[in-house]
Amino acid sequence: MRSNLILTGGINHDFLDTAHAIAEVLAEAQFRSTIIDDLSSGFKMLDDSDFDLVTLFALRWRMLDDDKYIPDRARWAYEISDRDRHILSDHVINGGGLLGLHTAAICFDTWPEWPELLGAAWVWRETFHPPPAELLVRKAGDHAVTRGLEDFLVIDELYHHLWSSPNSAPLLVTESADDGSQQQIAFASEASGGRVVYSALGHDRESVTTKGHARFLQQAANWCAPA
Numbered sequence: 001m002r003s004n005l006i007l008t009g010g011i012n013h014d015f016l017d018t019a020h021a022i023a024e025v026l027a028e029a030q031f032r033s034t035i036i037d038d039l040s041s042g043f044k045m046l047d048d049s050d051f052d053l054v055t056l057f058a059l060r061w062r063m064l065d066d067d068k069y070i071p072d073r074a075r076w077a078y079e080i081s082d083r084d085r086h087i088l089s090d091h092v093i094n095g096g097g098l099l100g101l102h103t104a105a106i107c108f109d110t111w112p113e114w115p116e117l118l119g120a121a122w123v124w125r126e127t128f129h130p131p132p133a134e135l136l137v138r139k140a141g142d143h144a145v146t147r148g149l150e151d152f153l154v155i156d157e158l159y160h161h162l163w164s165s166p167n168s169a170p171l172l173v174t175e176s177a178d179d180g181s182q183q184q185i186a187f188a189s190e191a192s193g194g195r196v197v198y199s200a201l202g203h204d205r206e207s208v209t210t211k212g213h214a215r216f217l218q219q220a221a222n223w224c225a226p227a
Contacts, residue, residue: 001032002052002225005045009037010059010103011072014204019057021205022101022217026055029218031225043084046091052225054091057202059103062110065124080108089117092194097224099217102202105162119168119189120198122159129157132203133177137185137212140170145188145197145216145223152212158183159200167191172199172216186216188223195224 004026008019016037023033031053036042039060046054060078063069069077085108092098098118105122108114115121134155139146160176160183168187176183186199197220202208208217 001030002227003050004031004033004053004055004221004225005042005051006033006035006055006057007037007039007042008035008057009039009076011069011076013059013103015057015059018202018205018208021208022055022057022202025208025214025217026221028214029221030227031221039078040081040084043087047087051091051096053097053099053221054088055099055101055221056104056107057101058107060107064109078107079110085111085113089113089192092117092192092196095194097194097221098196099221099224100196100198101208102157102200104198105159105200115163116165116167117192117196118198119165119187119191119196120200121163123161123163127159127161127163129159130178132157135174137172137174137201140173140184140186143169143171143188145220146171147219149216149219150212152210152216154201154207154210154213156201156203156207156213159185162200165189165191168198171197171220172201186220188220195226197224 170184172186
């Protein structure tokens with residue numbers, strides 16, 4: 001089996017429960033997952049051991065964008081160290097896979113290169129999401145990650161107006177119930193040496209275990225960390 005390090009934790013989501021659901025889904029694709037919600041310890045683990053895949057399903061940033069985060073800052077505010085930036089970027093540069101899910105696009109706000117490495121980013125005062133709703137998710141173009149994938153329905157938050165890197169290929173698209181616009185919600189990149197997939201889906205266990213979504217995650221993991 002291939003090894004997968006799931007880095008998780010943060011506010012407003014049941015991160016640990018969903019991380020375990022992600023591990024269960026990826027186990028069907030022959031990934032053995034280690035889950036950790038202490039990012040500094042997780043990066044040390046990545047530095048000390050070889051992982052085929054790193055899955056970032058977390059909401060960890062400095063939390064300075066709105067006063068509503070003040071009660072949570074003492075527990076969850078986070079700034080990634082230079083050491084940990086190098087550990088994660090070296091993992092990808094050296095051919096390791098990176099799978100970023102949902103709130104990964106908000107993480108690491110003091111790391112200027114993070115959006116390009118991930119392939120996408122949440123843009124404050126531009127990106128937003130309504131409450132979770134049923135989404136019809138379709139493939140965007142032809143890519144190995146989505147080959148053979150059928151359209152699927154999932155209940156999740158729809159991130160509107162994500163920034164995406166010019167080096168990223170769109171993978172999934174869905175329609176906004178607010179204005180009918182087409183929103184690209186998943187991307188793949190090989191620009192950094194290894195393979196990276198980011199998907200804005202993944203709010204909770206129900207989402208990641210939905211049949212079509214689970215298959216997408218398995219195919220994304222397999223592409224990021226080929227056997």
